[in-house]
Amino acid sequence: MRQHPARPTVAVVGVALAVLAALLVAGTAPGSAAPQRAGKVRIQVLSNRADLVSGGDVLVRITAPRKAGALRVTLSGTDVSKKFRKRSTVLLTGLRNGRNVLVARAGRAKADRVVITNHRNGGPVFSGPVAAAYDCQDTATDALCNEPARYSWLYKPTGKKALEPYDPAHPAGDVDTATTDQGKTVPFVVRREDGYQDRDRYTVLTLFTPGERWKAWAPQEQWNHKVLVTHGGGCGASYAPAEPPLADASGTLDAIPVPLLDNTYVEALGRGFAVMSTALANTGHNCNVAHNAESLMMAKERIVERYGTIRYTIGTGCSGGSVAQHTVANAYPGIYQGLVTTCSYPDVMSPGSQFADYHLMRAYFEDPTRWGAGVVWSPTQMADVEGHLTPVNAVTADEGLFKSAINPEHACPGVPEPVAGDTSTRFDSDTNPGGVRCDILTLMRNQLGPRPQSVWGAQEKAVGHGFAGLPFGNTGVQYGLAALEGGRITPEQFVDLNEKIGGLDVNADTIAARTAGDPASIANAYRTGLLNEFSNTSEVAMINHGGPDPGLAHDYAHAVWSHLRLQRSQGHTDNRVEWFGPTPLLGDVRWPVEAFVAMDAWLARVEKDRRALPLARKIVEDKPASLTDRCLADGVPDVVCRADIARTNLSTPRQEAGGPAANDVLACQVKPLDRTSYLLPGGLPVPFTDAQWARLRAVFPTGVCEWALPGIGQGSATTWLGYGTATSPVYGGEELGRVPAGSGLGWFGRSFRPIWR
Secondary structure, eight states: OOOOOOOOOHHHHHHHHHHHHHHHHHTOOTTSOOOOOOOBOEEEEOSSOTTSEETTOEEEEEEOOTTSOOEEEEETTEEOGGGGSSOSEEEEOOOOSEEEEEEEEETTSBOEEEEEEEEOTTSOSSSOOOSSOOOOOTTOSSTTOOOOOEEEEEEOBTTOSSOEEOOTTSOOSOBOEEEOTTSOEEEOEEEEEEEEETTEEEEEEEEOOTTSOOBTTBOOTTOOSEEEEEOOOOOOOOSSOOOOOOSTTTTTSTTSOTTTSOOHHHHHHHHTOEEEEEGGGOTTTOOOHHHHHHHHHHHHHHHHHHTOOOSEEEEEEETHHHHHHHHHHHHSTTSOSEEEEESOOSOSHHHHHHHHHHHHHHHHHTOGGGSOTTOOOOHHHHHHHHTSSSTHHHHHHIIIIIHHHHOTTSOOTTOOOOOTTOTTSBOBTTTBTTSBOOSHHHHTHHHHOBOOGGGOOHHHHHHTSOOBOOOOOOTTOOTTHHHHHTTSSOHHHHHHHHHHOOEEOTTSOEESSOOOOOHHHHHHHHHTTSSOOOTTOTTSEEEEEEOOSOOTTOOTHHHHHHHHHHHHHHSOOTTEEEEEOSBTTTBSTTHHHHHHHHHHHHHHHHHHOOSSOOHHHHHHHTSOTTOOOEEOSTTOOHHHHHHHHHHHOOOOTTTTTTOOTTOOOSSOOEEOOOGGGOBOTTSOBOOOOHHHHHHHHHHOTTOEEOTTSOOTTOOOOOSSEEEEOSSOEEEEEEEOOOOOTTBSTTSSOGGGOOOOO
């Protein structure tokens, strides 16, 4: 009898059907491949780094694969999907302070998730505690100086260079036209936005057609998505909001009439740029690289969120404006893509050390009663030791810059006159040691750190904490060494000067002893970028223009320092262009605008370069062939002009003491005195008497500067440091966390990425 196979039981059939059903639901039949996800959802945080967002809102772009399914977006658990139904780019509002989790899903596509850390609009984001309470404007809505943004209107009259007030309800009849670099022709009407971030003011100006809408995802067509940042001059501390500077030489050459000095920001507006300025990035108002960078970062975030994504950003400015650009670009790379600097300084610390030496020398040179018996100094000898043509440069630097910046008893905005026992009023060394110190070192306390208890003075002991550390020292510096060995001053003059020059204490008062400085604070000055070694600037394009000395303390040598440091740091200076001309400070009154236009052309070439090359290479290789170093001296041949540069590249007291031409040693390492090392022209020994030599040994008990060695604590800046919260400082800074993926993509075009380290 033929046998038939056993029939499956009902239970077995049921299991098989269940397995088949599960496979079908999963999209896989027996013997087929595993299911594939339908691509990936992508979140891009456009406003800023996702960990540094501020103000409670953030511009994001979320994209999903086609046919992946409906997009579902949640922000810290709240469904915000409907915001993305009409467009992929959305300004999300209502962020809580601290951690916010944004999640995006779409069908079978791989989900994306970003943690957004929001900070208060009044700050800080990464700069840490402020040394004193801000005296906010009368219209502030809270203690962080917040208030809603205000808008006003300006226009450029036909045939004029300056902007004037404009009333959209009653349009002027002489409105000029602007044709942007994108070929858009519109009336030259400008909207000005004034608001408050980080306890202080910001300003944004754009060509704007009244009555038309402008959203970040749909800006008015005359904006070219490029930004110019303007800066101010000087170096000071303030604790009240101030006006953001706009003019090319704000704080330095304010007296120059507009017809003689075109303002770059008007040129930029006409080309379609947005123009941005912040009070906290004005070093004359706030001389602190972290505050400068933080305010610029927050203002760029505001532009991205309210105006649209940025292709690239150019800075411009004179004096303190060059300090802000150079130091921010080095310590917080990515904020700028191009720098236009003039009246140039590399930073505030190295010229500050130069000016401290001037201050001490003036106290000696200008008081002949301090000179020893038989010692007489001529003005020429004084200038020789100072490294300049006349003593006028030292007087200008000391009176115009150093005294106000370094004196803690100097009056500053936002701080009332001293009242004994009232710590909210200004410091007085005798009556109010706990008061607010109005010097720039106190403003930099988070960067420098406090002085150790072992060196506290009377006021520090009285208040129970150390003041900001001294980031420079003159122990071991042999002032006038080159003049001595050149036979231009006598051994007695050399000994008398070094015996009596002394130093400065923590209150900027002169003392008989040399200033040793605080080693930790000196090292922190390098680490935080307050002393700029140009170690992180290979990805930024630079044009510097300047003129000959006398430059009213703005020595052309300061531009040479930048050149030398950049050369040493990266082995070339191909990303920096130098223009030298006959006009003091600027080189030529036309150059601020001309350099800006040249920088725009340079960055436009980089922008078009889609090669898979490091950005630093693109910056160098895409520099226009016509953009070269320039030397202009009233039409004389180039070789004569370059000789004029050499003549005007003057020196400093420390260079005349044997220090490096880059002038980047805040405090030197020392070596033992050696009587045989002092030689006159021809190799003859300097004829010190035994008594003079004994006095020198008393002046330099630990030795004299060994300039062949690096300075104490000398090193490169660490980028993107944070200094704690509003109430808890991190002295010397700590590196911010790794940049969240997809962050800050609204700050620059594709060719300028990656830029954050």
